[in-house]
Ligand SMILES: Nc1ncnc2c1ncn2[C@@H]1O[C@H](COP(=O)(O)OP(=O)(O)OP(=O)(O)O)[C@@H](O)[C@H]1O
């Protein structure tokens with residue numbers, strides 16, 4: 001006290017805001033907010049919903065784009081995929097005409113040779129042949145795409161053989177009857193025992209199971225093409241040469257009582273480009289080459305890298321849209337807070353006057369009200385983050401959608417809500433601090 | 445003779461209201477020594493509250509000088525005035541001016557709060573002040589649970605807690621019935637006996653007469669300054 005009595009030492013008290021005062025201000029703020037619990041809660045809601053919707057939407061968006069990217073990555077970003085496609089006009093013909101007509105289209109072995117020979121920067125060309133058939137284990141069966149392919153398929157498609165092994169060059173050369181099952185079909189065909197070493201039947205042929213391929217990333221929507229086309233959820237891999245031997249070039253399809261014959265040499269070839277930078281150039285070269293040699297559009301070229309880029313662009317746009325929605329909702333929330341704080345300042349004019357008379361500086365009043373707004377918006381932020389974490393969790397469990405909560409999105413949302421508190425709290429706080437103590441004390 | 449605690453030197457206060465200027469104080473000069481008990485009286489509108497606001501550093505004079513404890517406070521900035529109010533002045537208002545959501549002891553603590561006292565220390569001091577005004581059984585009550593007289597005693601405890609140089613009271617009994625008014629006045633007498641410097645504004649002659657010196661104002665000027 002004695003030191004307080006010398007006015008010189010008063011100067012020391014003006015410096016900065018002490019931690020003690022700030023701590024007390026926080027406690028005071030919580031207390032006065034608690035006094036008007038319902039009002040505080042309602043005021044917070046704007047921020048709660050703003051923050052929660054940002055996090056939830058980002059998580060859902062992130063999950064969706066992650067899935068899309070995983071699918072594309074499964075195709076391999078260094079790959080270019082050519083798929084045989086039934087040309088549109090032939091489709092009409094084949095619909096009307098009946099037996100005896102053999103539809104011939106698609107990618108040929110010659111195409112593979114040409115690409116190998118003329119296009120530089122291409123390391124591996126992987127041809128694939130698909131046959132749609134039932135695969136049987138005694139009385140159990142699945143509708144399946146039987147894919148005749150080459151031993152390096154798993155490597156090129158970033159897919160793992162989770163049990164057993166994939167077939168080798170020896171299997172190719174010897175045209176052995178071995179197969180690798182997609183993991184999806186294993187529980188259907190072999191509900192109890194391990195399929196390894198067992199035999200499955202396709203038509204009149206038996207294949208020994210030597211491996212199991214990991215399940216594909218769930219395919220939400222695919223854009224057609226034999227590999228993903230027709231809802232072929234199940235896949236079985238056999239050596240390409242074995243497929244050629246067993247099925248020849250002509251495929252018969254039973255359709256609505258009549259047979260439909262197609263001659264397709266290869267359903268798909270995957271071209272691996274040496275470097276990522278060369279992908280676009282090689283894709284162009286392949287397109288030109290194919291255009292020159294195919295009169296009909298009986299193939300399509302898929303460049304996963306371009307898909308990936310497109311997906312990233314889509315995601316960016318999505319994020320911008322989300323960002324704007326978030327900004328608007330936080331703005332609305334902030335205005336709500338400001339509105340209430342202005343009312344609260346008016347309501348507490350007398351209290352402000354009393355505090356000023358008892359030694360509160362303008363700064364102390366500003367801090368008092370600012371702390372209240374920051375607590376409001378901060379608590380709103382925390383609630384919003386909690387809700388925003390719970391909602392994606394619930395969504396992914398009920399709707400089966402993948403959601404990803406990135407580490408930064410709650411941080412960002414929380415920081416922004418704090419900032420909103422400061423920005424929208426500063427004006428009411430200054431209004432409170434600018435009041436003349438005499439008039440504030442007279443206020444009814 | 446010791447230097448005066450309060451020194452008003454030709455203090456003026458004018459309010460400008462659009463075209464009209466109101467001269468609430470027109471050059472007031474007086475001194476107050478430590479331990480004096482002063483009442484300020486006069487008809488309505490003569491400038492009593494204006495003078496008390498100036499004495500309380502809630503407002504600055506338009507002209508003239510005000511020395512409090514030897515320091516000229518008439519030209520201090522807002523922060524400095526806040527510090528002066530918090531450390532050297534105690535206020536008692538007609539309408540008690542307690543903060544409704546705070547308890548008795550919390551209300552008494554407020555001036556210490558802005559002096560950055562350690563919490564346990566200020567809680568202690570607040571308790572002691574409550575005891576001094578006879579409210580040690582009501583520490584955790586809210587103001588609306590107390591009678592007017594009790595509320596005013598809380599306000600007095602709050603005015604005392606920072607051991608001010610001067611205690612200022614504007615119509616402290618104005619809202620009270622005569623018996624609780626008398627109790628409050630007894631409390632002021634006690635404080636005076638303990639050597640506190642008291643300045644109180646009142647309309648009530650019976651209240652004014654308890655002081656040992658009465659300053660009468662009329663139209664913003666000192667009409668008389670009588671010691672008993
Ligand atoms: N903020 C203000 N703006 C303009 N004029 C004011 C203001 N405050 C006081 N006045 C004027 O100054 C004069 C003195 O007012 P003051 O409140 O000091 O009187 P008072 O002696 O306290 O009266 P009462 O006994 O009725 O409380 C009055 O004429 C009043 O109208």
Ligand SMILES: [Mg+2]
Pocket residue numbers: 492493494
């Ligand atoms: Mg008055």
